[in-house]
Every structure is written in C-alpha cells, then in structure tokens.
C-alpha cells in the first residue's frame with residue numbers, strides 16, 4: 001500500500017514499473033505494468049537492459065485512494081517455455097476469468113507471447129505450459145469488443161524482432177523495410193472464445209496517411225514502432241502506439257478493429273527516457289492516459305515509473321495533444 005496517486009508523479013516508488021496496461025475491473029482501476037529490474041548489465045538495441053523477471057499488479061479503488069501493490073503475480077521461473085525478458089503485458093476479462101498476456105524470449109531466444117489465468121484481477125496468474133501457437137514479437141494488447149469478440153494486437157521493432165517476421169517465419173538477419181517503402185504495422189489476430197489461443201494467422205494492421213497511402217518506414221514521426229493499444233470511442237476504434245526513435249505516442253482511427261487505420265496525430269510528446277509506452281482507459285466519466293518515464297531514476301532507460309494523466313477529446317473526436325514538458 002502506498003500513497004494516493006498524484007497525476008504525473010510515479011504511481012509507486014518502491015519498485016521501478018513500466019508499460020502500464022490499465023483496465024477497469026470490478027469497479028476499480030487495475031494496472032498491469034512491467035517490473036523493471038535495477039541492474040548494471042549491458043544496454044543495447046537488442047534490449048538486454050530490459051531484463052525483467054516477474055510481474056506485479058497495481059490497483060486503485062479510485063483516484064482518491066491509495067495505490068495497492070498486489071505483489072508478484074507471475075515469475076519467469078514458473079513459465080516452462082520462457083527463458084528471459086518478461087516485457088510489456090496486458091490483461092483481459094472474459095468468461096468470468098482474467099487473462100494476463102505477456103511476451104518473453106523462448107529457449108531459442110525468439111520472442112513469443114504467453115497467457116496466464118486467474119479468477120481474480122489481482123492474480124496470482126497461472127501460466128499455460130506453452131506460448132500461444134502462431135504468436136511472435138512483443139507488446140500484446142487485448143481489446144474485447146462490445147460483441148465480446150477479443151482481438152490481440154502485438155509487435156515491436158528492433159529488440160522486439162517484428163522486422164524478422166516479414167516472410168512469415170523468423171529470419172534472424174532480416175532488417176526493416178527501406179525508408180521509402182511502407183512501414184511495418186502491428187499484427188492483429190482474433191482470440192479464441194476461451195482466450196487461450198489465436199484464431200487463425202495474425203495479419204498486419206495497415207496504417208495510412210490522410211490520402212490513403214501507407215505511412216513510410218522513413219516517416220519516423222508517424223510510423224509504428226511498438227506498444228499498440230486499441231480503445232473505442234463514439235463508435236471509432238483508436239489504435240495508439242509508440243514511434244520509437246522519435247519517442248512519441250501517436251494514434252490512428254478506423255471503423256474496423258482490424259483496420260486499415262488512418263493516422264490522426266500525437267497524444268504525448270517525448271518523455272524523459274528512450275521508450276514510451278501507454279494505455280488509455282475510461283473511469284467513470286473521464287478518460288486517462290497511463291504512461292511511463294524515467295524521471296524517478298534521473299533518466300536511466302531501464303528504470304522507469306508508471307504515471308497517469310487525464311486525456312481529453314475535442315468535439316470532433318480527435319485527441320488533445322499532451323505536452324510532456326508542461327505536465
């Protein structure tokens with residue numbers, strides 16, 4: 001138990017947290033973050049600095065009540081298929097069960113996505129013995145639509161290996177598309193009714209500009225890098241994500257959860273730290289952005305902290321850009 005949350009301050013300071021996936025379950029806000037390890041190991045484009053080994057779940061009854069750390073809910077040692085790097089997770093509810101989706105490297109060093117279950121949103125979560133067949137790369141985000149169909153979005157470049165799957169199988173030496181050609185989008189797949197497997201092969205989500213052309217790989221202010229999140233507002237699906245090298249959170253909209261999506265704009269300008277990763281959730285009559293930065297560690301990229309701030313829409317459904325330096 002810690003103090004009540006203050007907007008734009010770390011939700012907790014006793015551990016480093018990142019990649020917050022926030023959901024309202026049982027009338028409370030539950031946050032499923034990565035748990036950053038405090039270590040002095042190597043740091044590189046492969047992501048070795050993100051050496052996480054377990055997950056904690058945080059919750060708040062409302063924004064006036066203390067943040068509760070429910071403790072360790074899943075550890076690497078209990079996942080038979082995983083070797084290291086428990087990166088950004090997400091959670092979902094269906095069939096009176098809670099599901100935790102998480103990426104990790106398998107024993108061949110390839111990122112895959114696993115699922116673990118619990119009757120409680122606070123865990124602990126019991127992992128399935130194998131990763132989800134057909135899954136790859138990182139950053140799963142699950143969206144359950146009004147008709148109860150669940151979609152899983154995932155994928156991240158560089159350390160997240162998305163560019164190595166362009167042929168449909170893992171090519172260890174593959175690089176990303178040329179700057180003048182279409183950027184890679186995230187992947188989407190329907191989830192089976194029991195939420196434990198992908199229904200069919202994942203498909204790439206297309207992200208287009210205002211003229212209907214693909215966003216190009218060299219357009220680093222707008223192209224997809226990692227950290228997808230989908231939410232629904234006034235009948236539109238909003239796909240938001242990180243641009244990686246330009247450190248923005250941006251979004252695109254569609255009438256179809258599987259896209260194509262049309263790019264709309266920036267949600268959050270660059271934070272302190274290289275990565276930027278978020279979720280968007282409605283609680284009562286307001287919308288909130290959960291994000292992370294490295295302010296608590298004075299800018300150490302792998303020692304991050306989860307924060308939140310209010311997110312506002314304009315009348316026409318566009319999202320008001322949040323300027324980090326003004327928070």
Ligand code: FUB
Nearest residue numbers: 050087088226227275277
């Ligand atoms: O936390 C490890 C990785 O950093 C996540 O999977 C990415 O989204 C980035 O935040």
